[in-house]
Amino acid sequence: MQEKIERIIKDVLKNLGIAECDFAVEHPEDLKNGDYFTNVALVAGKEAKMKPQELAQKIILEIEKNLPQKIARMELAGPGFINFYLSREFFSENVEEILNDGEDTGKNATLTGKKIMVEYTDPNPFKPFHIGHLMTNAIGESIARVLEHSGAQVARANYQGDIGLHVAKAIYGLTKDPTLAEKLGSHKAEAANIGSAYVLGATAYEKDSEAKKEIDEINKKIYKRSDEKLNTLYDWGFDATMKAFEDLYEILGTEFDYYFLESVMAGIGEEIVLENKGKVFTESDNAVVFRAEDYDPKLHTRVFITSQGLPTYETKELGLALEKFKTEPNMDLSITITANEQADYMRVVTKALSLIHPEYENKMRHITHGMMRFASGKMGSRTGNVITGESLLRDVKELVWQKMQARDFTDKEKEKIATDVAVSALKYSILKQSIGGDIVYDFEKSISFDGDSGPYLCYSYARANSVLEKAKKENVLPDPHVAPESAWEVEKLIYRFPEIVLRSAGAYEPHHITSYLIELARAFNSFYGNNVIVNPEDKSSSYKVALTFAFTFVMKSGLNLLGIRAPAKM
RNA sequence: GCACCCGUAGUGAAAUGGAUAUCACAACAGUCUUCGGAACUGUCGUUGGGGGUUCGAAUCCCUCCGGGUGCACCA
Numbered sequence: 002m003q004e005k006i007e008r009i010i011k012d013v014l015k016n017l018g019i020a021e022c023d024f025a026v027e028h029p030e031d032l033k034n035g036d037y038f039t040n041v042a043l044v045a046g047k048e049a050k051m052k053p054q055e056l057a058q059k060i061i062l063e064i065e066k067n068l069p070q071k072i073a074r075m076e077l078a079g080p081g082f083i084n085f086y087l088s089r090e091f092f093s094e095n096v097e098e099i100l101n102d103g104e105d106t107g108k109n110a111t112l113t114g115k116k117i118m119v120e121y122t123d124p125n126p127f128k129p130f131h132i133g134h135l136m137t138n139a140i141g142e143s144i145a146r147v148l149e150h151s152g153a154q155v156a157r158a159n160y161q162g163d164i165g166l167h168v169a170k171a172i173y174g175l176t177k178d179p180t181l182a183e184k185l186g187s188h189k190a191e192a193a194n195i196g197s198a199y200v201l202g203a204t205a206y207e208k209d210s211e212a213k214k215e216i217d218e219i220n221k222k223i224y225k226r227s228d229e230k231l232n233t234l235y236d237w238g239f240d241a242t243m244k245a246f247e248d249l250y251e252i253l254g255t256e257f258d259y260y261f262l263e264s265v266m267a268g269i270g271e272e273i274v275l276e277n278k279g280k281v282f283t284e285s286d287n288a289v290v291f292r293a294e295d296y297d298p299k300l301h302t303r304v305f306i307t308s309q310g311l312p313t314y315e316t317k318e319l320g321l322a323l324e325k326f327k328t329e330p331n332m333d334l335s336i337t338i339t340a341n342e343q344a345d346y347m348r349v350v351t352k353a354l355s356l357i358h359p360e361y362e363n364k365m366r367h368i369t370h371g372m373m374r375f376a377s378g379k380m381g382s383r384t385g386n387v388i389t390g391e392s393l394l395r396d397v398k399e400l401v402w403q404k405m406q407a408r409d410f411t412d413k414e415k416e417k418i419a420t421d422v423a424v425s426a427l428k429y430s431i432l433k434q435s436i437g438g439d440i441v442y443d444f445e446k447s448i449s450f451d452g453d454s455g456p457y458l459c460y461s462y463a464r465a466n467s468v469l470e471k472a473k474k475e476n477v478l479p480d481p482h483v484a485p486e487s488a489w490e491v492e493k494l495i496y497r498f499p500e501i502v503l504r505s506a507g508a509y510e511p512h513h514i515t516s517y518l519i520e521l522a523r524a525f526n527s528f529y530g531n532n533v534i535v536n537p538e539d540k541s542s543s544y545k546v547a548l549t550f551a552f553t554f555v556m557k558s559g560l561n562l563l564g565i566r567a568p569a570k571m
Numbered sequence: 572g573c574a575c576c577c578g579u580a581g582u583g584a585a586a587u588g589g590a591u592a593u594c595a596c597a598a599c600a601g602u603c604u605u606c607g608g609a610a611c612u613g614u615c616g617u618u619g620g621g622g623g624u625u626c627g628a629a630u631c632c633c634u635c636c637g638g639g640u641g642c643a644c645c646a
Contacts, residue, residue: 030586030593040589043626053626079590080626125646162646263646288644299574307644314646341576345641348575371576372639404609422609433595434584438577439639450609453583453595460609468606475606504587516585519594530604530611549606571609 002071003027003037003500006085010041013063019049032493035076035084042081053081092488093544095496097481099551104561106554107498111506113152118329119145121338122255125162126242127171129196130249133340133373135390136440139431140370141338142255142564143511150562151506156258156329160321163239164264167199169220170206172234174198176219177205182234189391192245195238196389249390252420253428254564259328261321267312270320273357274305274312281356291315293349296356303349318350326361334364336509341369341437368509371439397423404450405571418568422456425565429455432563433515453519455565461522462556463571464529465549472535472546479547483540489532490524491552498555502562511563518559525552 006026014021024041042057049056054077061075061083073088099106121141124130145155162168175182178201181194205212222228223235250256274282274289282289287308293300305316325335337347347367355362401419410418431440433453450456472479494517501517504510534545560567 025587025589027587027589029590031590034590038590040627043589047626082590084590165646167646286644290643301574301642303642304644309644311644313644317646340640342640343646344575369576408607430583438584441583449596451596452609454609456609457595460607464607464610471606508587512585516594523594526610527612529606530602533606535606570607 002087002091002496005069005071006037006039009064009069010039010060013060014041014045016063017059019045022048028497029084032490034078034082036087036493037085038078038082039085040082042083046081057081057083087488087493089484089486089488092492092496093481093484096484096492096544096547096551099495099554100479100481100547103554104558106558107502107562108150108152109499109503109506110152111503112148115153115333116156116329116331117148117153117334117336118156118158118259118325118332119148119336119338120158120160120261120325121145122250122257123160123162123339124246125167126239127168127195128162128199128242130246130390132388132390132393135253135393135427136370136373136431137338137340138250138253138255139428139564140368140436140511142253143428143432143514143562144336144338144368144509146562146564147502147505147509147511147514150502150558157255158259158261158325159257160261160266161243161263163262164224164267166206166216166220167203168223168235169216170202171195171199171238172202172219172223172231173205173212173216174201175234175238177201182237184237188241188244189248191237191241193389193391195242245391249394252394253424254566261324263317266317266320266324268320269324270316270318271306271312273319273323274316277357281353291349291353293352296352300349300352301345303346305353315346315350315353318347319354322350322354322361322365323358326358326364332364334366335361336366336368338368338370340372342372343367344369366509368436370436373440394420394423394427397426401426401450401456408571410570418571421566421568422459422571425455425459425560425567426450427455428563428565429458429515432511433519435510435512456571458518458522458556458560459565459567459571461525462553462560462567463569465525465553465556466569468529468534468549469546469553472549475535475537477535477537477542477546479550480543481547482544484544485541489528489548491521491528491548494521494524495548495551495555498559505562514559514562518556518563521552521555521559525549525556 003026010024011021022044024039024044026037026039029035029038042053042060046053046056057077061077064075071088071091073086076084076086078084119141122134122138124134145157149155175195175198178198181198185191202216206216219231222231226232278284278289282291282305288304289306290302290304292302294302303315304313306312322335326332344367351365351367398419401422402415405415405419434440497517501513505513532545533539534542534549536542557567
């Protein structure tokens, strides 16, 4: 529709003998100002040496000579804006279209044929999965889905720090407190114990120099896999924590295609660094470094191989980037999602790689999000000052469960619904804002169920479903052709869904979808509150039912893009 | 010190250079409703300071103030 209006205006400008110019056709913020507006008269007025308002009036008259059916009327407003009001036909046809598309509504083809890999979540085995990982997971999953909805073929990747000091700390904890290493038959419980062992080891490492020595020793042994006892502990711990993560992914709705291990990437990276020593990398103080500032003054030198001969994080990241392109041949884009503290050295790594493989330079994109923090300060799994994803989910679920007391469900149904609604609460509170900024974590707010929340969206959806059930019982069938004269606010919003998906995909910003859905849900609830939808006596009831159907499709599809499963009842 | 990110009602946020800056929470006042009150209808209140570009700036540029993150062998 937007393109159509643009074309009409271009034709009119030609007829009026005005040169082409760069004007915009957009939605006004306030629905009172129409469904679309254009600033063409303000832009072209200068060139044509006419007052914008006069020119706008002229353009309106010209368009009116041949007014399309989908535009009801136009209006001159403010300093020279032209507002377009869409017609009843337009809205009804749109509802019909949504009914035809069903849950595919909102799809576009801008990325058809493109192969994209998205790496996100990246929890470390032997360490707790905390709410920071929850944040990266929610953002990554949503971006992956939005890209898929735009036609891309998306591969999901997860990168595990399976080796290093953090592992040694956890193993140290397990040897000091063998009760934590007991086989419990539940990897969830075992992973929780390993998390405690990690905190024990991490604390000892900071405070006790003897322990520090011991942990460093364990670290070396694990690298070499030289100690049978430690190997057994390692294999068991790796398995338990990875399986516990997998349980969480299932609840969160993520299925990874690839798992990359740091220990493997280290070798791949090291090889590349050594091959390019003297060309890209140089030696300094016995270490192999990359002087990025030689290529870009905003970057800085970083160590890739330490003076001890060990590959650093940078080298592993380099290996990972290469391995991704090897795993998915002909990949068009490789996206990595992390917290923003990694922004600077990722730039350095990317620069180094683009010197070695210039063909990848424009195919890598690092998306960084803000930190999840407490009012008390930064959260770190190092000190044990963490909320695990698992415990948070459990607390929220508990509250949902309480709210469902009055509803008539079996415990099994309740469990499923409470889980999905709890996930909606968490994901919504993460995805509702632009991903650059920090989120101050507030437990009370993250579990609030009214107004600006995931459960509110789920509730609107469940409620609409229940209306549809009643319509079925009363035999009121949906019919988009019996609409009343004027259009409701829901209709004026519902046709915009595809544009929102497009915008989200272009900017890698899921929050556009959250904002849109909350507005749509509000409009629907208002429609619901002020109208009786199912009424066999009412001629337009069939239209209202059709509109309700359209709403459920858009809401379900939208929630799906956020990585939220919407229960039909709750 | 240098680089990057950020600063919008009491709080959390939105706004691809456009109109009277939007939404929610909180607070206050209503709606006791046949389809689900996790709701609906109102009221209240905001662009860190100063310059500049523009017909038009929360948005772009400069500067100051405030917060965060990162800057050589941790990840």
